[in-house]
Amino acid sequence: xxxxxxxxxxxxxxxxxxxxxxxxxxxxxxxxxxxxxxxxxxxxxxxxxxxxxxxxxxxxxxxxxxxxxxxxxxxxxxxxxxxxxxxxxxxxxxxxxxxxxxxxxxxxxxxxxxxxxxxxxxxxxxxxxxxxxxxxxxxxxxxxxxxxxxxxxxxxxxxxxxxxxxxxxxxxxxxxxxxxxxxxxxxxxxxxxxxxxxxxxxxxxxxxxxxxxxxxxxxxxxxxxxxxxxxxxxxxxxxxxxxxxxxxxxxxxxxxxxxxxxxxxxxxxxxxxxxxxxxxxxxxxxxxxxxxxxxxxxxxxxxxxxxxxxxxxxxxxxxxxxxxxxxxxxxxxxxxxxxxxxxxxxxxxxxxxxxxxxxxxxxxxxxxxxxxxxxxxxxxxxxxxxxxxxxxxxxxxxxxxxxxxxxxxxxxxxxxxxxxxxxxxxxxx
Numbered sequence: 001x002x003x004x005x006x007x008x009x010x011x012x013x014x015x016x017x018x019x020x021x022x023x024x025x026x027x028x029x030x031x032x033x034x035x036x037x038x039x040x041x042x043x044x045x046x047x048x049x050x051x052x053x054x055x056x057x058x059x060x061x062x063x064x065x066x067x068x069x070x071x072x073x074x075x076x077x078x079x080x081x082x083x084x085x086x087x088x089x090x091x092x093x094x095x096x097x098x099x100x101x102x103x104x105x106x107x108x109x110x111x112x113x114x115x116x117x118x119x120x121x122x123x124x125x126x127x128x129x130x131x132x133x134x135x136x137x138x139x140x141x142x143x144x145x146x147x148x149x150x151x152x153x154x155x156x157x158x159x160x161x162x163x164x165x166x167x168x169x170x171x172x173x174x175x176x177x178x179x180x181x182x183x184x185x186x187x188x189x190x191x192x193x194x195x196x197x198x199x200x201x202x203x204x205x206x207x208x209x210x211x212x213x214x215x216x217x218x219x220x221x222x223x224x225x226x227x228x229x230x231x232x233x234x235x236x237x238x239x240x241x242x243x244x245x246x247x248x249x250x251x252x253x254x255x256x257x258x259x260x261x262x263x264x265x266x267x268x269x270x271x272x273x274x275x276x277x278x279x280x281x282x283x284x285x286x287x288x289x290x291x292x293x294x295x296x297x298x299x300x301x302x303x304x305x306x307x308x309x310x311x312x313x314x315x316x317x318x319x320x321x322x323x324x325x326x327x328x329x330x331x332x333x334x335x336x337x338x339x340x341x342x343x344x345x346x347x348x349x350x351x352x353x354x355x356x357x358x359x360x361x362x363x364x365x366x367x368x369x370x371x372x373x374x375x376x377x378x379x380x381x382x383x384x385x386x387x388x389x390x391x392x393x394x395x396x397x398x399x400x401x402x403x404x405x406x407x408x409x410x411x412x413x414x415x416x417x418x419x420x421x422x423x424x425x426x427x428x429x
Contacts, residue, residue, distance in 0.1 A: 007103060007104055007105060007133065008023050008024055008025070008104060009024035009104060009106070009107060009348075010022070010023060010024070010097065010099070010104045010105070010106045010107070011023070011024060011029070011106075011107050011109075011340055012108045012109065013029070013140065013143075013337075013340040013343065014074060014085075014088065014108075014109070015074065015077070015159050015160060015302075016035065016074045016076065016077060016159060016160040016161040016162070016186075017034060017072070017159070017160035017161070017185070017186075018032060018033070018034060018159075019031075019032070019033055019034070019035045019058075019092065020032050020337060020340040021092045021096055021097055022097070022344065023097075023344075024107075024343075024344050024347035024348050025344060025347075025348040027341070027344075028334070028337060028341070029337060030097060031092065031097060033057070033059060033096065034058045034059060034061070034062055035072060035073070035074055036057070036058065036061050036062060036071065036072050037055050037056065037057050037061055037070070037073065037084040037087050037088060038055065038056045038057075038060075038062075038064060038065065038068030038070050038071070039056075039068060039069050039071075040052065040067060040069075041067055041068065041069050055087050056068065057087060057088055057091035057095070058091065062210070071084045073085040073087075073088065076111075076161045077111030077112075077114075077159070077161065077162045077164075078111055078114060078115070078118060079118055079121075079122070082121060082125070085125075086125055089125070089126075089130065090130075093130065101131060102130070102131040102132065102133065104133070105132060105133055105134035105135065105136070105347075105356055106126055106130075106132050106134075106135055106136075107135075107137075107138065107343045107347050108122060108136070108137050109137075109139070109140040109143055109340070109343055110122075110137050110138070110139060110140065111139070111140065111162070111164070112139055112141065112166055112173070112175075112180070113178065113180070114137075114139075116371065119137055119370055119371070120367035120370060120371075121367070122370075123137070123357070123362065123367040123370040127359055127362045127367075131359075132359070133358065134357060134359065135362075135370070136347075136356055136357060137370055138343070138346070139173050140157060140300075140339040140342075141155035141157045141164060141166035141168065142155075142166070142168060142171070142172070142173055142342070143338075143339045143340075143341075143342030143343045143346060144157060144298060144300035144335075144338040144342050145168050145171075145298055145342070146171075146342040146345055146346055147332070147334075147339075147342035147345055148298045148330060148338065148342075150298065151168070151170050151171045152168060152169050152170055152171075152292045152293070152296060153167075153168055153292070153293060153295075153296030153297065154166065154167045154281060154282055154293045154296065154297045155168060155297075155300055156274065156278055156297060156298070156300065156304065156313070157300040157301045157304075157339070158184050158185070158261070158300075158302075158304050159184055159185060159301045159302055159303055160184055160185040160186050160302070160303070161185070161186050162181070162184050163180070163181040163182075163183060163184045163274060163277070163301075163303070164178060164179065164181070165178065165179045165181075165274075165277050165278040165282075166281070167281055167282055167285050167293050169285075169289055169292075174284075174285050176284055176285075177281050177282070177284040177285045178281065179277045179278075179280055179281040179284075181264075181271050181272065181274060182269070182271055183260060183261060183264045183267070183269055183271050184303050185217075185302060187260055187264075187267045187269070188217060188221070188260055188261065188303065189209070189213055189214060189217055189257075190267065191256070191257035191266060191267050192213050192216060192217050192221070192253055192257040193209060195252075195253040195256060195257060196216075196248075196253060199253075201248055212242060217257065218305070219240075220240065220250050220254050221255070221257060221258050221306050222254055222255055222258065222308045223255065223258045223259070223261070223262075223306045223307070223311075224259070224308060224312070225308060225312055225315060227255070227259050227262070227263070230252075230255055236254075237249050237250065237251040238250050238254070258306045261273065261274045261303075261309075262274060262312065262316065273316075274313070275312075275313055275316035275320065276316075276320070278297065278313070279317060279320040279321070282294060290325065294317065294325045294326070294328070295325075295326060295327070295328045296328065296330070297313065297314075297317065297327065297328065297329045298329075298330050298332070298335075298338075299313070299329065299330065299335050300335050300338040301335065301336065301338070301339075302336045304331065304335055304336075305335065305336055309331065310331035314327055314328065317329065357369050357372075
């Protein structure tokens, strides 16, 4: 627990390609920048008198990519280089938000199945390097669902390098139902590059791939409701002016590249389509909540911004779902930033201070404190504890504390799917 009415919490959402940061209670992140660091290859490459730093972050690094060794410290949603990740957080505190890190608690969004060691390292860096007064970690999809105004549903979160389908019940992720798909925005971009190269428009430099192709994808790409039919009739071609002034025509590439999300074989991937992954995710959950999960599918992440994606998802899911169930897919307008917005909402709640892991807690228990259930519960989890107490009393079990809480400490959010009592929670012998 952490209580300080004057301390405004910070919300960090660090993705593979983009980082978002800002203040709790704001509608949108204050800062959005590329999740990349650059270190000078040769000091002699810089103009005389140019201020030389140990590293550059975000747009400044990209602007000097020709003389930099570039590193993206996050891959498939997971931190792979802590030295560079720390540089991004340092840049976020001091250059983007311009705050003292020891004056603001931090909520950090994480990917599903973030390794325990990674979560502890995040905690250690935040408390020991940046001396934050309090810290909290939550799965990004849970935050996205909060932002959509729901507590139960299925979040389809797709970013630059990875996509996840995350079923959530009463505010908590059903871990056994989460499905990962290694098809995301980067794959769509590569499909655009290949298709355009086949037509005589090669994009070979990093600047072209990360700038021009991304802009083509984001401004002209769309998902068709019927890929086979649209391929035969040809979609509406549009002109696009390249930075050098040349005008090219973008035709079927507009929808054939995003189609890889539904047909990964188009990019030579054995993965299942995003609609099938979502279906499999829901099917892994208790049948009693299937209808709610189908009726509340929420899209999140920059790779879900394609026009037509929500309609196509709803169409494909309706084919897979039982006839008695109506699938409904929601595409919030600000879904590109939905994870961050959810974190902003959550940390603004008057009841949230009890969720923080404080510096005092860290000093007493170490980085493993981040796994303890007290800092991962939603308010509904507390209600559920009382519900379980009643169930345990009914079965003649005198104390649930000795059985339930040790399990919670070993498994974050152990009560997340405790509503499925017969399957998920084994009564003590």
